[in-house]
Amino acid sequence: MSGKRRLPRLLLVTGMSGAGKSTVLDALEDMGWDTADNLPADLLKDFVHGGAQCRTASVAVGMDVRSRGFDPATLGDLIHSIEGVEPELVYLDCSGAELIRRFDETRRLHPLAPDRPAEDGIASERKLTWPLRAAADSVIDTTDLSPAELRDELRLRFGGDADQPVLTLASFAFARGISRTADLVFDLRFIPNPHWVDELRPLTGIDQPVRDYLANDPSWGETLDRIESLLIDWIPRYWAAGKSYVTVAFGCTGGRHRSVAAAVEMAERLRGAGFTPNVRHRDLASTPRDTIERHPGRAPEIEDELNR
Secondary structure: OOOOOOOOEEEEEEEOOOOOHHHHHHHHHHOOOEEEEOOOHHHHHHHHOHHHOOOOOOEEEEOOOOOOOOOOOOHHHHHHOOOOOEEEEEEEEOOHHHHHHHHHHHOOOEOOEOOOOHHHHHHHHHHHOHHHHHHOOEEEEOOOOOHHHHHHHHHHHHOOOOOOOEEEEEEEEHHHOOOOOOOEEEEOOOOOOHHHOOOOOOOOOOOHHHHHHHHOOHHHHHHHHHHHHHHHHHHHHHHHOOOOEEEEEEEEOOOOOHHHHHHHHHHHHHHHOOOOOEEEEOOOOOOOOHHHHHOOOOOHHHHHHHOO
């Protein structure tokens, strides 16, 4: 890495209403960033370089459909026109079903549908902000993230200068839908399933008996060896190509045994190779169910919901 001093960062946080913009800005403020929410577009340059002073702190600005002068077609060009900072556009996304749940839970009206159901506003906003999502430097999907998990993700991404991409190893259940945020997905459903071993069913891939059971299958070690070699080769290439965030997801049927053990073991291997991955288990807390474990893909009720 070069020793050249890095410019302060300008982070434009935008995306779907209800996707967590306030949580993101609060977390960044706690990390020492200057923040402003719903700043009018014509005040952005003045806020970044107020009083004609040279900025030393990084700044995060939240803008969405409520912000005066919000224009998805020109907002990207606006932040890249500001000198003396490194601009970055972050789009917060979330599934429609989860956004509807959040609006219903908080009893707030959607800003684009004050007199109509929230789903109408969500559909309009998704279409309106699509140019920003397409132009974003990074997209953070908050559908499956708690506020605490979102803050952890932000600390990893924006807590300091990095010399390698933010690497996340995730586990998930194909029966509950494929990981939305993964750059690379590895399907481990060909490995014998510990769910069908009575004494292992209540355990998870974090527990040593499950890991020992999987390690006894020759294909387990061979598979992880090949994935490890691939990641050690590819991750620096992603970084050299300018990709700051890489998510590698391991999937199995129920998301509790094989995928979890793979994410845990791969994290150990990559730490030994000098990387600093964080690990996230999306479906670890789910209840073991024979009906899900028998299904080769998504559970029928999940499929129906995703196709609505």
